[in-house]
Amino acid sequence: xxxxxxxxxxxxxxxxxxxxxxxxxxxxxxxxxxxxxxxxxxxxxxxxxxxxxxxxxxxxxxxxxxxxxxxxxxxxxxxxxxxxxxxxxxxxxxxxxxxxxxxxxxxxxxxxxxxxxxxxxxxxxxxxxxxxxxxxxxxxxxxxxxxxxxxxxxxxxxxxxxxxxxxxxxxxxxxxxxxxxxxxxxxxxxxxxxxxxxxxxxxxxxxxxxxxxxxxxxxxxxxxxxxxxxxxxxxxxxxxxxxxxxxxxxxxxxxxxxxxxxxxxxxxxxxxxxxxxxxxxxxxxxxxxxxxxxxxxxxxxxxxxxxxxxxxxxxxxxxxxxxxxxxxxxxxxxxxxxxxxxxxxxxxxxxxxxxxxxxxxxxxxxxxxxxxxxxxxxxxxxxxxxxxxxxxxxxxxxxxxxxxxxxxxxxxxxxxxxxxxxxxxxxxxxxxxxxxxxxxxxxxxxxxxxxxxxxxxxxxxxxxxxxxxxxxxxxxxxxxxxxxxxxxxxxxxxxxxxxxxxxxx
Numbered sequence: 001x002x003x004x005x006x007x008x009x010x011x012x013x014x015x016x017x018x019x020x021x022x023x024x025x026x027x028x029x030x031x032x033x034x035x036x037x038x039x040x041x042x043x044x045x046x047x048x049x050x051x052x053x054x055x056x057x058x059x060x061x062x063x064x065x066x067x068x069x070x071x072x073x074x075x076x077x078x079x080x081x082x083x084x085x086x087x088x089x090x091x092x093x094x095x096x097x098x099x100x101x102x103x104x105x106x107x108x109x110x111x112x113x114x115x116x117x118x119x120x121x122x123x124x125x126x127x128x129x130x131x132x133x134x135x136x137x138x139x140x141x142x143x144x145x146x147x148x149x150x151x152x153x154x155x156x157x158x159x160x161x162x163x164x165x166x167x168x169x170x171x172x173x174x175x176x177x178x179x180x181x182x183x184x185x186x187x188x189x190x191x192x193x194x195x196x197x198x199x200x201x202x203x204x205x206x207x208x209x210x211x212x213x214x215x216x217x218x219x220x221x222x223x224x225x226x227x228x229x230x231x232x233x234x235x236x237x238x239x240x241x242x243x244x245x246x247x248x249x250x251x252x253x254x255x256x257x258x259x260x261x262x263x264x265x266x267x268x269x270x271x272x273x274x275x276x277x278x279x280x281x282x283x284x285x286x287x288x289x290x291x292x293x294x295x296x297x298x299x300x301x302x303x304x305x306x307x308x309x310x311x312x313x314x315x316x317x318x319x320x321x322x323x324x325x326x327x328x329x330x331x332x333x334x335x336x337x338x339x340x341x342x343x344x345x346x347x348x349x350x351x352x353x354x355x356x357x358x359x360x361x362x363x364x365x366x367x368x369x370x371x372x373x374x375x376x377x378x379x380x381x382x383x384x385x386x387x388x389x390x391x392x393x394x395x396x397x398x399x400x401x402x403x404x405x406x407x408x409x410x411x412x413x414x415x416x417x418x419x420x421x422x423x424x425x426x427x428x429x430x431x432x433x434x435x436x437x438x439x440x441x442x443x444x445x446x447x448x449x450x451x452x453x454x455x456x457x458x459x460x461x462x463x464x465x466x467x468x469x470x471x472x473x474x475x476x477x478x479x480x481x482x483x484x485x486x487x488x489x490x491x492x493x494x495x496x497x498x499x500x501x502x503x504x505x
Contacts, residue, residue, distance in 0.1 A: 006242050006243070007237070007242070007243050007244075008122065008233065008234055008235055008236060008237060009233075009234050010234030010235040011030075011235060011243065021244075022243075024240070024245050027178065027240070027243060027245060028178050030236075030237065031174060031175060031178045031236070031237060032187075034231065034232060034235050035175055035191070035194075035236070036194045037194070037228055037231070038125065038129065038167070038171060038228055038229075038231075038236075039168070039171050039194045039195070039198065040194040040197050040201060041129065041198065041224055041228040042129070042164060042167040042168075042198060042225065043194065043195050043198025043201075043202060044198040044199070044201045044202035044205065044224065044225070045132055045133070045136045045160075045164070045202065045222065045225050046164060046198070046199075046202065046311070047198065047201075047202030047206070047311065048136065048202050048206040048217055049157075049218075049312070050311060050314070050315050050316065050334075050337075051202070051203055051206035051210065051217060051315055051330070052206060052210070052214045052217050052218065053085070053094045054210075054315060054319055054330040054333065054334070055081070055210055055214045055330055056081055056085035056086070056090070056214065057081060057086060057090035057091055057094055057316075082214070083148045084148060084150050091452055091455065092453060093150060094452060095448060095449050095451065095452015095453065096154070096449070096452070097153060097154060097157050098312050098448035098449060099445045099446070099448060099449035099452075100154055100157050100161070101157040101160060101161040101164075101445075102161065102308065102444050102445030102448065102449075103442070103445045104158045104159075104161035104165075105161035105162070105165045105441050105444075105445070106165075106438050106441035106442040106445055107438075108161065108164075108165030108166075109165045109168070109169065109438030109441055110434055110435065110438045111165075111434075112124075112128075112165045112166045112170070112430075112434055113431040113432070113433060113435065113438070114284060114431055114434065116166070116169045116170050116173060116434070117173070117430040117431050121173060121174055121236075121238045121430070122232065122233060122236045122237075123233070124166060124170055125166060125167065125170040125171070125174075125229070125232050126229045126233040127163075127166065127229075128165075128166025128170070128229075129167070129225050129226065129229030129232060130226050130229045131160075131162075131163030131166075132160060132163040132164050132167075132222070132225050133222040133223060133224075133225040133226030134163075134222065134226070135159045135160035135163060135222075136218055136219075136221060136222035136225070137219045137222030137223065138222075139153060139156045139157065139160070139218045140214070140215035140217065140219040140222065141215065142156075143213055143214055143215025143216075144213075144215055165438075165441075168409065168433060169430040169431075169433045169434040169437070170430065172409070172410065172413055172414060172430070173430040173433060174236065174239075175188065175191065175414070176413075177238065177239045177240065178237075178239075178240065186349070186353045186356050187352070188352055188410035188411045188414065189348045189350070189351060189352020189353060189406060189410070189411070190348075190349050190352070191410065192348045192352075193345040193348060193349065195341075195344065195348070195402070195406065196341035196342065196344040196345040196348070196398075196402065197341075197345070199311065199338070199344075200338040200342070202221060203315070203334045203338045203341075205217070205220060206218075207330065207331040207334035207335055208331070210330055210331060210334075284431065287431045287435055288435060290432065292362075292412075292415075292416050293416050293432060293436065295362075295477055295479065295480055296362075296408055296412055296416070296436055296480075297436045297439035298439065298476045299365065299408065299474075299476040299477050300408045300409065300436055300437065300439060300440030300443070300473075301439050301442060301443035301473075302443055302469040302470065302472045302473035302476070303365075303369060303404050303405045303408065303440065303443070303469075303470075304405060304441060304443045304444040304447070305443035305444060305446055305466075305469045306372065306376075306469050306470055307401050307402055307405045307444070308443075308444035308445075308447050308448055309447035309448055309451050309462070309466060310340055310397075310398075310401065311448075313451050313455070313462075314337040314340055315330075315333045315334045315336075315337040316333070317459065318333040318337055319332075321384055321459070322384060323383070323384050323386070323387055323390050324384070324385065324386045324387055336390075336391075336394075339391055339394050339395055339398070340394050340395075340397065340401075340402075341398060342395060343394065343395035343397065343398020343399045343402065344398045344399070344401070344402030344403075344406070346395075346399050347368070347398060347399035347400060347401070347402045347403030348402060348403055348407070348410075350399065350403060351364055351365070351368055351404060351406060351407040352406070352410070352411055355407060359488075360484040360488065361407065361408075361411065361412050362477045362480035362481045362483075362484050363481050364404070364407060365408055365412070365474075365477060366474040366477040366478070366481050367474075368400050368403040368404040369400075369404050369470050369471075369473045369474035369477075370470070370471070370474045371400045372397070372400035372401050372467075372470040373467045373470050373471060375396045375397040375399075375400045376397055376463055376467050376470065377463070377467060378393050378396070378397075379396075379397045379463075380459070380460065380463040401470075404473070405440075408436065408440070409433075409437050409440070412436070413432060416432050416436070443469075447465075447466075447469070450465060451465075
């Protein structure tokens with residue numbers, strides 16, 4: 001391999017120490033690990049506000065009683081809260097913070113995908129992580145600076161949302177550059193566990209630090225993502241060609257027994273003329289016209305509406321709902337809510353594996369969304385009976401809510417970003433990912449925003465909204481489901497005819 005000066009400094013250092021170039025397989029492992037921890041840190045930072053809001057908006061204000069078992073320190077934090085969030089409209093103000101963050105995140109997603117396809121994704125991702133860390137920490141600084149202006153926290157959240165929007169299009173584009181369509185659902189289903197791992201990590205870290213002051217619950221995750229950004233800059237190889245890899249070094253894809261058409265599926269095995277066609281990135285409108293982008297994007301709008309309502313409001317809901325006659329503290333509620341994300345890890349892997357096995361992304365995603373409806377109903381109706389029942393139902397809800405969300409934002413986005421209509425142009429990956437997840441993120445903003453208002457009157461109404469959103473999400477995939485079913489029928493008939501012909505011979 002000829003020397004490539006565009007290699008990240010960390011990669012150059014590793015190769016100098018080993019006195020040899022890294023293999024293609026080693027690069028793939030590095031890409032998976034680095035992007036996994038990068039997006040884990042993004043979600044860990046995003047999750048902190050759902051934990052902190054319990055301290056900002058006290059439970060004692062007309063929501064639920066303070067019990068003796070909660071202790072004086074917790075009683076004090078519930079009673080005092082943090083102005084202006086401890087007033088009668090505190091829940092609404094917290095909902096406004098969520099929707100401001102997610103609205104800017106959604107809009108920023110469209111621009112991030114457009115920019116990401118036109119510049120070095122390693123630099124772009126690093127800048128996004130450093131910015132996210134800075135403004136997450138600045139939110140926490142309000143605790144020590146004794147800042148009580150709602151607009152300070154609103155502006156900080158909006159800027160943080162803009163920097164957060166750089167993450168997803170970048171990591172999906174990088175992974176899509178290194179991995180082809182073969183088993184992409186399973187690989188990305190496992191890889192997408194970073195979303196739930198980030199949520200769990202953010203919940204645990206923020207909950208543990210909350211007792212020392214809610215500012216620490218924001219500052220520490222901010223520092224961690226900034227450190228992760230430096231690691232990304234030092235180690236992340238964006239594309240095989242950026243580090244001098246070619247198909248002769250592809251130890252993974254050219255394994256014994258692999259069919260030629262399977263090899264050709266890989267987006268990274270391109271001729272010189274193909275690479276020249278990549279000089280022009282795909283436009284925003286052109287990307288919307290790729291078959292399947294619009295229905296999956298609209299499906300994700302409602303799927304993320306459900307998922308992000310849980311992301312931002314589940315700890316709050318748990319702390320305000322008696323489970324087996326007992327109300328939970330901030331820390332206990334945050335810790336318990338992580339089980340929803342454990343179910344999400346299982347759901348993401350399961351959805352990816354099933355979609356690979358049956359070769360039908362739309363059927364898998366729609367099926368999971370329909371199953372989420374009874375899962376949500378059961379959790380709301382029976383989750384309060386006992387801790388055991390709550391845990392079981394929360395895990396099941398996490399499987400069916402996060403499964404399709406994970407599938408669409410990973411394997412489906414990567415599939416569509418390397419669609420045959422693009423004629424090998426891989427520079428559509430970030431744009432397509434941004435369109436799908438950006439549209440979904442608008443739904444992610446709508447869900448928590450509506451919940452802030454609706455929950456003040458009835459949590460039953462919130463769950464009705466979520467079940468309706470899950471239904472609509474599945475319906476948006478109807479045409480694609482029908483197409484996939486017809487394709488499977490034709491495939492089955494073709495196999496049957498082939499077997500009959502062989503028997504006659």
